[in-house]
Amino acid sequence: MLKTFKKGGVHPPENKISAAQPVEVLPLPAKVIIPLSQHIGAPAEAMVAKGDRVKTGQLIAKSAGFVSANIHSTVSGIVESLEPVMDSSGYKRPAITINVEGDDWEPSVDRSPNLKKEITLSAQDIIKKIAEAGIVGLGGATFPTHVKLSVPAGKKAEMLVINGVECEPFLTSDHRLMLEKGHELMIGIQILMKALNVPKAMVGIEANKPDAVSHLQSLAKSYSGIEVQPLKVKYPQGGEKQLIKALTGREVPSGGLPIDIGAVVHNVGTALAVYEAVQKNKPLVERIVTVTGKNLAHPSNFLVRIGTPVSALIAAAGGLPDDTGKVVSGGPMMGKAVSSIDVPVTKGTSGILVIPAAESKRKPEGVCIRCAKCVSVCPMGLEPYLLYRLGQRMQYSQMEVERVLDCMECGSCSFECPANLFLLDFIRLGKVEVGKIVRERKN
Amino acid sequence: MSSVLTTSILMLTILGVVLAVILYVVAQKFKVEEDPRIDEVEALLPGANCGGCGYPGCRGLADALVKADDISAIFCPVGGNETMRKVAAILGKAVEDKDPQIAVVRCSGSPQNRTRVVEYNGISSCKFASTLYSGDTGCQFGCLGLGDCVAVCKFDAIYIDPVSLLPVIDEEKCTACGACVKACPKLLIELRKKGPKGKRIFVSCMNTDKGGVARKYCSVACIGCFKCVKVCPYEAITLENNLAYIDANKCKLCRKCVEECPTDSILEVNFPPRKPKVEEQAQNAVTS
Numbered sequence: 001m002l003k004t005f006k007k008g009g010v011h012p013p014e015n016k017i018s019a020a021q022p023v024e025v026l027p028l029p030a031k032v033i034i035p036l037s038q039h040i041g042a043p044a045e046a047m048v049a050k051g052d053r054v055k056t057g058q059l060i061a062k063s064a065g066f067v068s069a070n071i072h073s074t075v076s077g078i079v080e081s082l083e084p085v086m087d088s089s090g091y092k093r094p095a096i097t098i099n100v101e102g103d104d105w106e107p108s109v110d111r112s113p114n115l116k117k118e119i120t121l122s123a124q125d126i127i128k129k130i131a132e133a134g135i136v137g138l139g140g141a142t143f144p145t146h147v148k149l150s151v152p153a154g155k156k157a158e159m160l161v162i163n164g165v166e167c168e169p170f171l172t173s174d175h176r177l178m179l180e181k182g183h184e185l186m187i188g189i190q191i192l193m194k195a196l197n198v199p200k201a202m203v204g205i206e207a208n209k210p211d212a213v214s215h216l217q218s219l220a221k222s223y224s225g226i227e228v229q230p231l232k233v234k235y236p237q238g239g240e241k242q243l244i245k246a247l248t249g250r251e252v253p254s255g256g257l258p259i260d261i262g263a264v265v266h267n268v269g270t271a272l273a274v275y276e277a278v279q280k281n282k283p284l285v286e287r288i289v290t291v292t293g294k295n296l297a298h299p300s301n302f303l304v305r306i307g308t309p310v311s312a313l314i315a316a317a318g319g320l321p322d323d324t325g326k327v328v329s330g331g332p333m334m335g336k337a338v339s340s341i342d343v344p345v346t347k348g349t350s351g352i353l354v355i356p357a358a359e360s361k362r363k364p365e366g367v368c369i370r371c372a373k374c375v376s377v378c379p380m381g382l383e384p385y386l387l388y389r390l391g392q393r394m395q396y397s398q399m400e401v402e403r404v405l406d407c408m409e410c411g412s413c414s415f416e417c418p419a420n421l422f423l424l425d426f427i428r429l430g431k432v433e434v435g436k437i438v439r440e441r442k443n
Numbered sequence: 444m445s446s447v448l449t450t451s452i453l454m455l456t457i458l459g460v461v462l463a464v465i466l467y468v469v470a471q472k473f474k475v476e477e478d479p480r481i482d483e484v485e486a487l488l489p490g491a492n493c494g495g496c497g498y499p500g501c502r503g504l505a506d507a508l509v510k511a512d513d514i515s516a517i518f519c520p521v522g523g524n525e526t527m528r529k530v531a532a533i534l535g536k537a538v539e540d541k542d543p544q545i546a547v548v549r550c551s552g553s554p555q556n557r558t559r560v561v562e563y564n565g566i567s568s569c570k571f572a573s574t575l576y577s578g579d580t581g582c583q584f585g586c587l588g589l590g591d592c593v594a595v596c597k598f599d600a601i602y603i604d605p606v607s608l609l610p611v612i613d614e615e616k617c618t619a620c621g622a623c624v625k626a627c628p629k630l631l632i633e634l635r636k637k638g639p640k641g642k643r644i645f646v647s648c649m650n651t652d653k654g655g656v657a658r659k660y661c662s663v664a665c666i667g668c669f670k671c672v673k674v675c676p677y678e679a680i681t682l683e684n685n686l687a688y689i690d691a692n693k694c695k696l697c698r699k700c701v702e703e704c705p706t707d708s709i710l711e712v713n714f715p716p717r718k719p720k721v722e723e724q725a726q727n728a729v730t731s
Contacts, residue, residue, distance in 0.1 A: 086577070090577050092652075336575070337575075361564055362565065422566050425565065425566050429571060429574065
């Protein structure tokens with residue numbers, strides 16, 4: 001009997017069609033667009049001017065606040081402009097556009113493929129190094145990693161949880177990473193353990209990736225304190241609260257953070273980026289992105305420089321099919337449709353999903369028949385139908401009482417609803433409004 | 444038989460008297476002293492409960508009007524100057540006449556002027572759409588056309604034009620209560636001075652992109668060219684962030700800026716049609 005979280009969850013069709021495709025290095029684009037806001041928190045401050053020549057890995061925007069992250073040039077070339085550019089949010093936001101010329105790296109970056117096992121830095125230096133490298137949560141939430149590693153006073157981390165679940169259908173970037181970069185990942189996990197001063201790390205992987213589970217299990221034997229645990233396939237197991245529950249049986253209290261129960265969760269992609277930053281001095285300039293879709297000619301996994309336009313990825317995967325209805329940045333459950341395929345890949349882009357026109361339209365909204373399916377699938381134990389009604393009536397203070405802020409927008413309720421109610425839409429708007437109420441109360 | 448009847452009547456009578464006394468005492472004890480003028484003032488107010496004055500409904504406004512020493516800062520946009528003068532007469536306080544206002548929509552991005560590049564498929568409401576993307580055209584400032592302003596208008600004064608897909612304000616019905624101003628997530632609606640005979644001139648654009656970018660996606664966008672600023676004899680036009688703004692209090696409605704604007708983003712409303720220029724007249728004479 002495989003472990004999983006208890007409350008709610010759904011099992012959408014997995015569709016991991018690109019799982020067998022090894023990671024290919026995408027050729028450099030002619031131009032990259034690097035948004036200044038690729039992470040949760042304050043946008044970074046640009047440090048270059050138009051016409052400047054930059055090298056790959058050079059710091060081009062500085063972290064602006066406690067919760068913020070550095071941004072490095074992902075290519076070498078000349079800064080073309082600092083004008084706002086449309087990103088996957090659908091809005092134009094400040095960005096640095098760089099015309100690519102060659103691939104001239106910062107000399108301090110160690111680009112040799114040699115494995116560097118020995119961890120020489122102290123915990124504080126590791127966190128400093130991670131902050132310098134601009135690493136953020138690569139699972140998609142893009143929370144700055146160094147902030148997560150700085151455990152607040154009075155709290156103690158007891159264990160590190162590594163998220164290799166990849167519960168989103170279609171996406172396979174973490175799967176390929178675990179298969180191809182296993183050793184680097186293990187060292188990355190050990191670095192994170194040292195930074196947090198914890199003796200134990202648990203890697204959770206869903207059982208639909210048996211090759212990754214057995215590969216990492218065999219590797220884990222030679223690294224102390226790392227346990228690899230297969231998990232039953234259930235969405236949204238990649239949510240950090242669900243993953244902690246599945247692996248340890250502990251539950252994060254409502255409104256709390258994983259650190260409240262002594263856990264810190266990091267994605268496998270983040271662990272690899274940490275290895276590269278700490279051992280190889282390489283900032284976060286590239287990531288693995290799955291490009292997939294039922295009608296796409298060659299669904300693939302690419303190692304992509306951040307800032308590459310999505311159109312370049314789709315072209316490399318066989319071009320945009322004629323019957324494309326929408327292009328989603330991220331997975332089908334939590335991803336967001338992009339308004340243009342010229343938007344750049346950012347630190348949080350785990351996949352690009354091309355959906356055919358026939359499947360891209362929302363179904364008309366029916367009438368709630370009170371079947372309570374939404375209640376039974378909600379992994380946070382909320383009552384989506386109730387939040388939906390309250391949202392329609394704009395009763396936001398009551399929504400707060402009904403714990404709308406616990407919602408992580410996994411979309412299980414909308415996925416399961418037989419009447420296709422716009423459950424998540426109203427809940428999401430409610431979260432924004434309740435957030436305003438909470439902020440006002442604090443001030 | 445008769446004793447049952449008399450006992451019942453007696454008991455009920457006693458009960459009634461006792462309860463009446465209790466009710467009277469309680470009512471006297473917990474009586475709320477309310478200024479009778481609040482009722483009088485409320486009777487004069489329009490009773491729309493639109494909240495345009497900033498108070499919770501007409502009763503709230505009446506209460507505020509009676510309690511405030513100086514009511515010149517309080518205004519009922521629906522009732523207008525006439526109502527405020529009547530209220531002032533009752534309360535013996537001074538009011539100043541305010542210029543009547545009207546809501547104007549500062550976007551002219553009809554499908555003819557800006558092409559749609561994205562198809563939106565979700566809840567038909569601007570506040571939902573604006574959380575997901577900036578709009579279905581390349582302009583991220585313009586009207587989404589999903590009618591949140593129409594839904595909040597209590598006076599039935601806004602409708603979405605089926606051709607331009609933009610909100611149109613009914614001048615007769617608009618009371619300038621400001622509900623639509625608050626409802627628009629793109630902040631496109633502004634309360635402006637209605638002007639003599641409804642004549643007014645305003646920049647119908649909120650695009651702060653640089654001229655080239657703005658023009659690329661919308662043919663009637665303000666491109667921040669400064670031509671209107673230069674031509675205005677009354678210094679009524681300011682230009683900030685590539686966007687011109689006409690101060691309605693300084694504007695003397697000379698219409699020079701309207702002619703000068705290269706992208707037709709300045710609108711004139713309720714003016715008589717212009718006389719054709721001399722050359723054009725000559726041209727017309729030749730062609731006819």
